[in-house]
Structures are given as C-alpha cells and as structure tokens.
Amino acid sequence: MSEEETGAKGSVTIIGLGPGDPRLLTESARIALDRAQDLIGYIPYVARVPEREGLVRHASDNRVEVDRARHALELAMSGRRVAVVSGGDPGVFAMAAAVFEAVEQGPADWRNLTIEVEPGITAMLAAAARLGAPLGGDFCAISLSDNLKPWDVVTARLEAVLRAGLSIALYNPISSARPWQLGRALALAAEILAPSTPVIFARAVTRPDEALRVLTLEEARTAPADMATMVIIGAPTTRLIERDGRLPFVYTPRSVTA
Amino acid sequence: MSEEETGAKGSVTIIGLGPGDPRLLTESARIALDRAQDLIGYIPYVARVPEREGLVRHASDNRVEVDRARHALELAMSGRRVAVVSGGDPGVFAMAAAVFEAVEQGPADWRNLTIEVEPGITAMLAAAARLGAPLGGDFCAISLSDNLKPWDVVTARLEAVLRAGLSIALYNPISSARPWQLGRALALAAEILAPSTPVIFARAVTRPDEALRVLTLEEARTAPADMATMVIIGAPTTRLIERDGRLPFVYTPRSVTA
Numbered sequence: 476m477s478e479e480e481t482g483a484k485g486s487v488t489i490i491g492l493g494p495g496d497p498r499l500l501t502e503s504a505r506i507a508l509d510r511a512q513d514l515i516g517y518i519p520y521v522a523r524v525p526e527r528e529g530l531v532r533h534a535s536d537n538r539v540e541v542d543r544a545r546h547a548l549e550l551a552m553s554g555r556r557v558a559v560v561s562g563g564d565p566g567v568f569a570m571a572a573a574v575f576e577a578v579e580q581g582p583a584d585w586r587n588l589t590i591e592v593e594p595g596i597t598a599m600l601a602a603a604a605r606l607g608a609p610l611g612g613d614f615c616a617i618s619l620s621d622n623l624k625p626w627d628v629v630t631a632r633l634e635a636v637l638r639a640g641l642s643i644a645l646y647n648p649i650s651s652a653r654p655w656q657l658g659r660a661l662a663l664a665a666e667i668l669a670p671s672t673p674v675i676f677a678r679a680v681t682r683p684d685e686a687l688r689v690l691t692l693e694e695a696r697t698a699p700a701d702m703a704t705m706v707i708i709g710a711p712t713t714r715l716i717e718r719d720g721r722l723p724f725v726y727t728p729r730s731v732t733a
Numbered sequence: 734m735s736e737e738e739t740g741a742k743g744s745v746t747i748i749g750l751g752p753g754d755p756r757l758l759t760e761s762a763r764i765a766l767d768r769a770q771d772l773i774g775y776i777p778y779v780a781r782v783p784e785r786e787g788l789v790r791h792a793s794d795n796r797v798e799v800d801r802a803r804h805a806l807e808l809a810m811s812g813r814r815v816a817v818v819s820g821g822d823p824g825v826f827a828m829a830a831a832v833f834e835a836v837e838q839g840p841a842d843w844r845n846l847t848i849e850v851e852p853g854i855t856a857m858l859a860a861a862a863r864l865g866a867p868l869g870g871d872f873c874a875i876s877l878s879d880n881l882k883p884w885d886v887v888t889a890r891l892e893a894v895l896r897a898g899l900s901i902a903l904y905n906p907i908s909s910a911r912p913w914q915l916g917r918a919l920a921l922a923a924e925i926l927a928p929s930t931p932v933i934f935a936r937a938v939t940r941p942d943e944a945l946r947v948l949t950l951e952e953a954r955t956a957p958a959d960m961a962t963m964v965i966i967g968a969p970t971t972r973l974i975e976r977d978g979r980l981p982f983v984y985t986p987r988s989v990t991a
Contacts (some may be wrong), residue, residue: 503756508949566861572869575984586976592862596852603824604850611830614874624989635897639890712798716837726833
C-alpha cells in the first residue's frame with residue numbers, strides 16, 4: 476500500500492524475530508527492520524536487533540503492550556516508519572493483537588495508517604522442529620496466562636482439547652506471577668491422558684542456552700520450567716523413536732484410527 | 734551433530750519453504766537448500782527451488798508422502814545430503830511426520846542418520862499476518878482431510894474447539910477428492926457460532942495470485958474455495974476493524990471475559 480493510497484506518511488510494521496537464532500529470521504523481516512526509523516518492543520527483543528545509525532530504539536518493560544502499541548501508532552501518525560518487534564511470530568500471543576486493539580480503540584485516522592505484520596517462526600514450531608514432528612497431527616496453542624482471561628476459561632479450553640486428542644502447545648506456562656498454572660494444567664492432562672504421554676520442555680530454543688527435555692507426562696508434573704520454556708503435551712497418538720545416546724525423536728503420525 | 738558422532742555420512746533435512754514468497758524463507762532454510770545434493774518433494778514445492786549444478790531433483794506427485802520419505806532416507810544411507818521440501822512449515826500437516834513414520838517403520842540404522850527439521854512460516858500464520866491478528870488468542874490447526882483419519886474424528890474435534898471458543902485454522906479444506914468436507918465443517922460452525930462470526934478465505938497467500946476474502950460465517954458457507962485456500966474461522970471474540978476502500982483488519986483480542 477503506497478503513501479498516495481493511504482494519505483498517511485508513516486507506517487507500523489509488526490515484525491516476528493523468530494525464536495532467537497538470527498538465521499531463523501525471514502528475509503522479509505530483515506528488510507523491514509532495515510527500513511525502520513523507530514524500533515519498539517519488550518527490552519530483550521529490541522536488544523536482538525543490531526544498532527545502526529538512524530534507528531531510534533524504544534525498549535519497554537513487559538506488560539505494557541497496549542501503551543507500546545499506542546506509542547508506535549502515534550509515531551507513525553507523525554510520519555515515522557515504525558517497527559514493533561516480537562519474539563517468535565507477532566500474531567501468536569504477541570504484539571500484533573495489542574496493536575489492533577489500540578487501533579480499534581484509538582482515533583479514526585489510525586485506521587488509515589499502513590499497518591503490516593511480518594510473520595516469524597513461532598516458539599512451538601521451532602521447538603517441534605528441534606525434536607521431530609510432535610505437532611504433525613491436529614494441534615492447538617493455548618496461553619496459560621490468566622492476566623487477560625479467567626483461569627476457568629483456560630481449564631475449560633484445556634479439557635476440551637485434551638479430550639479431543641489434539642497435541643497442545645502451552646505458551647506463557649510459568650512466571651513468578653504465575654507459579655502454579657503449569658502444574659494445574661499438567662494435573663488436568665494427567666486425568667485424561669496416559670502417564671506415559673510424551674511431554675516436551677523446550678527452553679530457549681535455538682539460543683545459546685537451549686535445553687531440550689523429552690519427559691513422560693508423569694515426569695513432567697514435577698519438572699522445573701521457566702518463562703523461556705515452551706511446553707508441548709503430546710496427543711494420545713504421539714510416539715517416541717528412541718536413539719542411542721541422543722534424545723528420542725517425538726512425532727505425531729498423520730493418521731488417526733477410529 | 735557431526736558425522737563422527739553419528740557414524741553415518743548422509744543426512745536428511747526437512748525444510749519449510751514458507752507460503753510462497755521467497756523472502757519468507759528463513760536464512761537457515763536457504764543455507765540448508767544450498768548444501769543439499771538431492772532435493773525431494775511434491776512437484777510444485779521442488780519447482781520453487783532454483784536449479785543449480787550438483788543438485789539432483791526428485792519431484793513426485795501428491796499422496797506418496799511415505800514413499801518419498803523412504804526414498805530420502807535411502808539416499809541419505811548411501812551418503813547423500815538430502816533436502817526434503819514442504820510448503821509452509823514441514824511439521825504442520827506436511828513431510829516431517831511422514832519422514833519420522835518411515836524412520837520408525839524402517840531399518841534400525843535409519844535412526845542413526847542425521848535428520849533435522851528447518852521450520853518455515855506455516856500457511857495459517859502467513860494468512861493471519863496479511864489480515865491482522867485473527868489467531869491472537871488461543872487457536873488450533875485442524876486438517877479436514879479424511880484420508881488419514883475418520884470424518885467422525887474430524888467433526889468431534891471441530892465441535893470441541895468451536896465450543897471452547899478457539900480460533901480455528903482449517904488445513905486441506907477442499908479438493909476434488911474432498912468436495913463436501915468444508916461445507917460440513919462450516920455448517921457445524923454455524924450451529925455453534927453467530928452468523929456474523931468473521932471467516933477468512935486466504936488463497937495463495939504471498940503468491941502472485943493471492944486472493945484474500947473476509948466473510949461472515951453465513952457468507953462463507955456458500956463461498957468458493959480450493960486446495961490453495963487457507964480457511965480461518967474466527968473465535969466468538971474475533972473482531973473486525975472496518976477501513977475505507979480496503980479489507981478490514983481482523984483480530985482476536987488477547988482478553989477473554991468470563
């Protein structure tokens with residue numbers, strides 16, 4: 476969409492930085508970063524983008540997503556080319572929804588801005604790729620954060636997808652403000668799935684401190700996790716392929732028998 | 734994993750080519766393509782990779798995924814560096830699960846091969862990015878193909894996730910061999926969701942013949958679709974932001990109220 480069409484000079488591009496390894500960035504995301512005049516995002520994501528002349532950096536703390544989104548939109552209205560960065564994919568529990576919330580609630584002329592989303596490799600797909608194909612059948616992505624939705628909604632959704640036989644990627648599994656949610660989610664899974672169901676704890680995937688664990692559901696219930704951990708609960712059909720001296724492959728076959 | 738560690742010379746890398754635009758390939762996937770000696774995949778995906786000296790191309794028709802996977806593993810056992818390509822992400826209804834199925838069923842020494850997965854931008858996230866953030870809350874990915882799972886399983890899963898309030902990305906929505914499944918899925922959705930629920934039909938996303946439509950569920954039930962169409966059914970919370978003379982933004986807020 477050109478400037479002539481929109482009538483506005485500025486733009487907001489919401490960019491997915493992928494899981495961490497800079498080689499997992501798309502070329503399109505890199506081009507968008509190179510064109511930006513302002514860079515907005517949570518501190519560790521802004522830190523991933525190399526400094527360069529002409530790029531103004533606005534790093535902010537966590538949990539201020541809508542303020543950050545408004546800031547981006549205001550800068551764009553003043554004519555700036557703004558990049559908002561998220562880890563992973565910006566459309567998956569990240570900044571894209573926050574920007575569109577701000578647009579909907581904001582002044583009418585924000586709607587005429589050029590606002591684009593550059594997709595990225597989201598954490599669940601990066602983690603899955605490191606271990607095989609655990610999301611090879613039907614699957615879902617559920618955030619365990621109850622900042623923005625009641626815990627009852629989280630558990631109702633979990634129970635539905637557990638009973639339906641989907642693989643489940645849990646985003647935001649744990650933090651100092653949410654210490655017990657992951658344990659409750661795994662306890663619920665244990666009521667429905669076999670104790671031997673594979674569960675992946677994939678920490679800091681593709682980053683220097685990456686740590687991958689393949690556990691049983693029984694083991695997972697007491698295993699440590701942190702904010703950087705992606706948890707994938709296998710489906711009833713998910714299988715392990717054991718290997719000598721290495722982590723097993725984990726995959727979910729494409730077939731389901733009745 | 735080095736050759737010394739595995740004892741095998743060959744390798745299989747299962748590579749996600751993304752939705753179509755070559756700028757949506759990751760740098761890591763491009764490096765893996767450049768290193769490959771053999772290229773294996775469904776005809777249109779192999780066609781996306783430029784020819785070069787030293788790259789042997791093995792394009793095959795659809796629906797022979799496990800044969801193709803075995804061929805890749807046999808070539809790797811003979812010492813070749815093999816790239817298996819998928820559109821989108823290879824771990825999402827694509828070749829990664831087929832390769833691991835073949836490994837599990839094959840000779841024991843296939844397990845000692847170096848087998849890696851290069852993630853890619855999967856169709857649902859590419860489509861979501863073109864329109865806003867329709868997958869900004871909890872969501873799922875379900876294949877409508879009943880080649881490999883009974884239709885009763887498909888409908889039970891759809892009903893569960895529809896009632897649980899997730900956004901739903903439908904892969905393999907329609908083909909000449911599966912002409913009625915999408916209509917049934919949308920009819921089921923209409924029993925549970927409001928007729929005004931946003932539904933996205935995103936065809937050939939990021940390719941020259943891209944066609945994006947934002948429909949109501951009511952309209953979607955009679956709208957044309959084909960094999961290249963990604964269908965995203967909004968959640969009950971999914972919203973439209975109307976714009977003058979352009980497609981609306983579609984987004985699912987991060988918040989859910991009780």
